[in-house]
Amino acid sequence: EAGVAQSPRYKIIEKRQSVAFWCNPISGHATLYWYQQILGQGPKLLIQFQNNGVVDDSQLPKDRFSAERLKGVDSTLKIQPAKLEDSAVYLCASSLDGYRDFEKLFFGSGTQLSVL
Amino acid sequence: AQSVSQHNHHVILSEAASLELGCNYSYGGTVNLFWYVQYPGQHLQLLLKYFSGDPLVKGIKGFEAEFIKSKFSFNLRKPSVQWSDTAEYFCAVNARSGGYQKVTFGIGTKLQVIP
Numbered sequence: 310e311a312g313v314a315q316s317p318r319y320k321i322i323e324k325r326q327s328v329a330f331w332c333n334p335i336s337g338h339a340t341l342y343w344y345q346q347i348l349g350q351g352p353k354l355l356i357q358f359q360n361n362g363v364v365d366d367s368q369l370p371k372d373r374f375s376a377e378r379l380k381g382v383d384s385t386l387k388i389q390p391a392k393l394e395d396s397a398v399y400l401c402a403s404s405l406d407g408y409r410d411f412e413k414l415f416f417g418s419g420t421q422l423s424v425l
Numbered sequence: 426a427q428s429v430s431q432h433n434h435h436v437i438l439s440e441a442a443s444l445e446l447g448c449n450y451s452y453g454g455t456v457n458l459f460w461y462v463q464y465p466g467q468h469l470q471l472l473l474k475y476f477s478g479d480p481l482v483k484g485i486k487g488f489e490a491e492f493i494k495s496k497f498s499f500n501l502r503k504p505s506v507q508w509s510d511t512a513e514y515f516c517a518v519n520a521r522s523g524g525y526q527k528v529t530f531g532i533g534t535k536l537q538v539i540p
Contacts, residue, residue: 349532350533351532352530408524413459
């Protein structure tokens with residue numbers, strides 16, 4: 310089966326610029342996650358969607374980060390304006406149904422963002 | 426809220442050595458526990474998982490993990506590591522929050538196996 314697709318693979322921007330990441334989950338997966346992984350740390354959940362609704366965005370810095378999942382499929386994560394501390398790998402993951410137990414996550418390859 | 430602690434951040438072993446990576450979690454309710462692995466240049470993938478029943482679970486490539494409820498631990502083990510096990514290993518806890526499952530990851534352990 311096709312995996313979780315993410316683009317771009319790498320992105321370098323200057324601080325105060327804006328950037329957007331795209332994710333296409335596995336077909337049929339209702340739940341989509343965006344994680345931020347800073348070098349030397351584990352993935353931190355930024356936002357979780359169930360279909361096209363947000364179920365958890367408690368750790369999303371809403372003054373600069375936004376995300377949407379139109380039609381319950383693809384998703385975009387945007388940062389505007391970017392700060393130096395946003396340098397990280399942004400991981401997208403999906404699962405069949407985040408309301409069920411036992412769900413495993415399928416991860417994309419991630420987007421490595423460098424903010425200069 | 427749940428949290429996960431991984432005690433060893435960087436482990437270096439020779440081939441055929443035994444491996445044990447520590448993981449402790451903090452959560453007052455029922456949890457599901459996972460180990461994910463990220464091989465160099467690849468994406469994160471599931472290594473093994475525990476939901477209920479036998480606390481000793483077996484995963485791919487000869488890995489196993491033991492859930493000890495009294496210690497809030499879920500340590501990963503492998504009797505004899507290979508060079509191909511060089512990777513970063515993440516412990517994760519999945520707990521119910523507001524009706525949905527929320528997955529929290531540990532900081533990760535980088536394992537380097539020397540031939």
